Amino acid sequence: MVDTRRRFFLRSTAKAKVQPLPWIADRDNFTDQCTRCGDCIRACEEQVIVNGDGGFPSIDFSKGECIFCYACADHCPEKLFRSENEKPWEQVITIKDTCLTYKGVECRSCSDVCDTRAIRFQLTQGQVAQPQFNLQDCSGCGACISPCPVNAIAMENTGNE
Ligand code: SF4
Ligand code: SF4
Ligand code: SF4
Numbered sequence: 001m002v003d004t005r006r007r008f009f010l011r012s013t014a015k016a017k018v019q020p021l022p023w024i025a026d027r028d029n030f031t032d033q034c035t036r037c038g039d040c041i042r043a044c045e046e047q048v049i050v051n052g053d054g055g056f057p058s059i060d061f062s063k064g065e066c067i068f069c070y071a072c073a074d075h076c077p078e079k080l081f082r083s084e085n086e087k088p089w090e091q092v093i094t095i096k097d098t099c100l101t102y103k104g105v106e107c108r109s110c111s112d113v114c115d116t117r118a119i120r121f122q123l124t125q126g127q128v129a130q131p132q133f134n135l136q137d138c139s140g141c142g143a144c145i146s147p148c149p150v151n152a153i154a155m156e157n158t159g160n161e
Helices: 004-013 040-043 071-075
Strands: 049-051 056-061 090-093 120-124 127-133 153-157
Touching: 040 049, 040 071, 090 127
Parallel strands: none
Antiparallel strands: 049 056, 090 153, 120 127
């Protein structure tokens, strides 16, 4: 007889694809260590942590930005997070070629919300200004993702944490 409960357990704990929370110590093994208690989800006042793949917490930048308040880490009963004094994550944005400006349409929605000024627009004579990046200034907060009208912005992990 097939044990459906066991089958569900195996499926739900297989490596899930999640957008990691800030300060996660071991991104690669996060889904082996997280118990899916949901305490981080309830702690996030910005409501950017969702029940992701396999029931694991995952950041959903379509809902907003991370303000680096550290509440998710503070409320986690496991030892999954690094110290608040460390850099929260190694990730920056990438912009796809669907960006409206590459098609000659004026848009600056992403830079309007970027507090660190990692995205700027340079005026070029006879052309619609296109985004210029200073990715060293990108905190990976994700604030620019949801305002983009054509979903042209994605987050990319650039580190080994
Ligand atoms: S640091 Fe704060 S805003 Fe960012 S995911 Fe954690 S609880 Fe949410
Ligand atoms: S992720 Fe945050 S810091 Fe980086 S470009 Fe977008 S708004 Fe600016
Ligand atoms: S918000 Fe999106 S479409 Fe607009 S300039 Fe930024 S990346 Fe391009």
